[in-house]
Amino acid sequence: MADKVLDAKGLNCPLPILKAKKALKDVPDGGTLEILATDPGAVADFQAFSRTTGNELIEHSEEGGVYKFLLRKTA
Amino acid sequence: MSEETGGNAINPHTMSIIVTKGSLDWAYPPFILSTTAAAMGLDVTMFFTFYGLPLLLKKMDLKVTPLGNAAMKMPMMGGHMVMPNLVAAIPGVDAMASKMMKNLIKKNGVASIDELRELAVEAEVRLIGCQMTMDLFDYQLEDMIDGIEVGGAATYLEVATQSHINLFI
Numbered sequence: 001m002a003d004k005v006l007d008a009k010g011l012n013c014p015l016p017i018l019k020a021k022k023a024l025k026d027v028p029d030g031g032t033l034e035i036l037a038t039d040p041g042a043v044a045d046f047q048a049f050s051r052t053t054g055n056e057l058i059e060h061s062e063e064g065g066v067y068k069f070l071l072r073k074t075a
Numbered sequence: 076m077s078e079e080t081g082g083n084a085i086n087p088h089t090m091s092i093i094v095t096k097g098s099l100d101w102a103y104p105p106f107i108l109s110t111t112a113a114a115m116g117l118d119v120t121m122f123f124t125f126y127g128l129p130l131l132l133k134k135m136d137l138k139v140t141p142l143g144n145a146a147m148k149m150p151m152m153g154g155h156m157v158m159p160n161l162v163a164a165i166p167g168v169d170a171m172a173s174k175m176m177k178n179l180i181k182k183n184g185v186a187s188i189d190e191l192r193e194l195a196v197e198a199e200v201r202l203i204g205c206q207m208t209m210d211l212f213d214y215q216l217e218d219m220i221d222g223i224e225v226g227g228a229a230t231y232l233e234v235a236t237q238s239h240i241n242l243f244i
Contacts, residue, residue, distance in 0.1 A: 012184040014110060014186075015185075017115075018114050018194055052115045
């Protein structure tokens with residue numbers, strides 16, 4: 001169970017990333033944020049976001065057109 | 076601090092953008108990149124000059140024109156349509172095209188420019204208005220949103236010498 005869940009479904013680039021960054025503020029260090037998105041571009045973008053910021057992308061998956069990302073706040 | 080850079084290593088997480096265009100379509104790239112960069116931990120500065128300056132006005136009235144824009148293919152009736160210049164030049168067509176574009180923006184979950192600008196301000200993106208453009212087109216500081224700075228070429232270049240990524244849009 002993630003510390004916080006962000007529903008970014010229906011939002012397009014760059015809103016899922018911007019909202020995720022904001023939501024990370026409410027996650028304790030070492031805690032996790034789950035993001036739900038429908039923007040296919042978010043897959044590459046969350047990986048790049050993770051590499052650049054150091055927040056670890058623990059897993060990402062897709063089910064029925066909804067992408068799920070789990071980020072660990074490490075930065 | 077390496078010898079090659081003479082002790083002036085530039086922080087890779089810095090970006091500046093010169094914003095020169097202020098139509099509804101061209102307002103997107105600078106604001107998308109600045110807000111995303113800020114979210115990724117970069118220090119960002121935007122320098123608004125010429126037709127980009129109105130993007131700092133309190134009340135933005137953004138429009139797009141199909142006139143002379145051969146690449147503007149609007150989705151219509153299951154296909155894509157380029158408007159002939161002769162039609163695009165008719166009064167009211169710009170307003171119609173702008174409304175269509177705003178509808179597409181909303182329908183596709185794309186942020187409005189107002190929203191992105193607010194997010195940029197919130198993320199402490201440094202916003203600089205070009206003084207010369209303000210004089211040229213008769214804009215006052217009171218017309219602009221709060222918290223902006225005003226400067227000229229030297230102000231921007233100082234930022235650029237300290238930024239790893241420098242873009243002109």
